[in-house]
Amino acid sequence: MSYTVSQLLTQDITFQPIEIKGWVRTFRANRFIALNDGSTIHNIQCVVDFENTDETILKRITTGAAVHIKGELVESQGKGQKVEIQVNSIEILGDSDPEEYPIQPKKHTFEFLRENAHLRTRTSTFSAVMRLRSSLSFAIHKYFNDNGFYYMHTPIITGSDAEGAGEMFRVSALDAKNPPLDDDGNVNYKDDFFGKETNLTVSGQLEAETYAMSLGKVYTFGPTFRAENSNTSRHLAEFWMIEPEVAFMDLAGNMDLAEDFMKSVLSYVLDYNKEDLEFLEKRLLDEEKTKPQAERSEMSLIEKIKFVVDNNFKRVSYTEAIEILKNCKPNKKKKFNYIIEEWGADLQSEHERFLVEKHFKCPVILFDYPANIKAFYMRLNEDGKTVRAMDILFPGIGEMVGGSQREERLDVLKEKMKALNIEEEELWWYLDLRKYGTAVHSGFGLGFERLVMFATGMGNIRDVIPYPRTPQNAEF
Known part of the structure; x- marks a missing residue:
């Protein structure tokens, strides 16, 4: 019977004939194969009877080779494993060149592994990261399904800019060398495939709002794109977003959700x-030992996750947070890279982490931000200068979730759009929601890769997505 490595290591099936297929991690002393098939972080040891195995086969058992093994699962005589496979027969599947296979059994830099992203999940670190990514994805869908949400696929190609950021990838079928021009000499997008200028979306939120106002509770979970020319460890040009939208829910309900x-x-x-x-926690602890004492994290990976799961999130207004930051020691002693001097400052990761890790010592939800540093669709408060926005701050990473109560008043929304030079004609359908059956509604956005970074302890966002898309890089 054919099994996975995970099944062999967890089920009580010793002294039974088994079959298994996988990839060779290491082969030592012409006898011991460490085999992995992706089902678990652990390898299983396969013991080859080299005296009764064809020498040509032994030469082809190399790191990276795919093999089909038949044998018997027995209790292990060696240290480090409870069971092992006594190999009766071994078949090499396909070709394997030991001299050219790049993922050799030694420590590789993450930069090197990104250059070999098609093979990097053969390593323990990346197989663990991608299994966690898969589990988080399933958990997200499960949560919303269990709580009465409907899954909505929002458009990837859009004619509107949801964030007002202007950093979007253009989608066009026009001749790049000789596009049609209008009377003013500008590109005539009326002749383009969609009859107007279109881009890859930066968010599915606006479209999700329209469905929330008929289905009640919806969420999106799909790819989004941002043409920000940023080569940092936290930016991707293509990433995935989770965006729930709920009708009849105010900011307090949004924070609860x-x-x-x-x-x-x-x-x-x-x-x-x-x-x-x-495994990832141990990897991270080993990495921390190479850092100066002042730069080491105070919590292990699992402690950080439990810190979020086990603590109530502290809810603090932006105004209160600014006062705390203005008067804290790092600010007064100019230890922050960005000194907080007055109300209205856009908080940086160092400020957010101080509030979570040093001041409140729990996850924090900041709310009621200045209107001029937030998006046009956020509900204006009665004071006329703040909006019903909220950000959730986590240890080690800062902002994790951003959301708001949406502006449901037609006149106020029009005024905000006018102030930002957003044409009403461009978002006529979005304004219609405020004309026909308008109601309080709210939602939030979560960058999936940022969540995966937090849950895996990986320091670079390029290492938590299968094939990263960044400036000057669209390989694979």
Whole structure:
């Protein structure tokens, strides 16, 4: 019977004939194969009877080779494993060139592995990361399904800019060398495929709002794109976003939902990905030892996740947070890279982490931000200068979730769009929601890769997505 490595290591099936297929991690002393098939962080040892195995086959058992093994699962005589496979027969599947295979059994830099992203999941670190990514994805869908949300696929190609950022990828079928021009000499997009200028979306939120106002509770979970020319460890040009939208829900309800959601999905991986988390935690601890004492994290990976799951999120107004930051020691002693001097400052990661890790010592939800640093669709408060926005701050990473109560008043929304030079004609359908059956509604956005970074402890966002898309890089 054919098994996975995970099944062989967890089920009581010793002294039975078994079959298994996988990839060779190492082969030592012409006798011991460390085999992995992706089902678990652990390898299983396969013991070859080299005296009765064809020498040509032995030469082809190399790191990276795919093999089909038949044998018997027995109790291990060596240290480090409870069971092993006594090999009766071994078949090499396909070709394998030991001299050219790049993922050799030694430590490789993450930069090198990104250059070999098609093979990097053969390593323990990246197989663990991608199993966790899969589990988090499932947990997200499970949470929303269990709580009465409908999954909505929002357009990837859009004619509107949801964030007002202007950093979008253009989608066009026009001749790049000789596009049609209008009377003013500008590109005539009326002759383009869609009859107007279109781009890859930066968010599915606006379209999700339209469905929330008929289905009640919806969410999107799909790819989004941003043409920001940023080569940092936290930016991708293509990434995935989770965006729930709920009708008849105010800002307080939005904060309740976001907190419950984050605790639920992180609890799921604590329950179902224990071995991967333990491996990644050890990797992170080893990495921390190479850093100066002042730069080391105060919490281990699993402690950080439990810090979120086990603590109530502290809710603090932006105004209160600014006062705390203005008067804190790092600000007064100019230890922050960005000194907080007055109300209205856009908080940086160092400020957010101070509030979470040093001041409140729990996850924090900041709310009621200045209107001029937030998006046009956020509900204006009665003071006329703040909006009903909220950000959730986590240890080690800062902002994790951003959301708001949406502006449901037609006249106020029109005024805000006018002030930002957003044409009403461009978003006529969005304004219609405020004309026909308008109601309080709210939602939030979560960058999936940022969540995966937090749950895996990986320091670069390029290492938590299968094939990263960044400036000057669209390989694979």
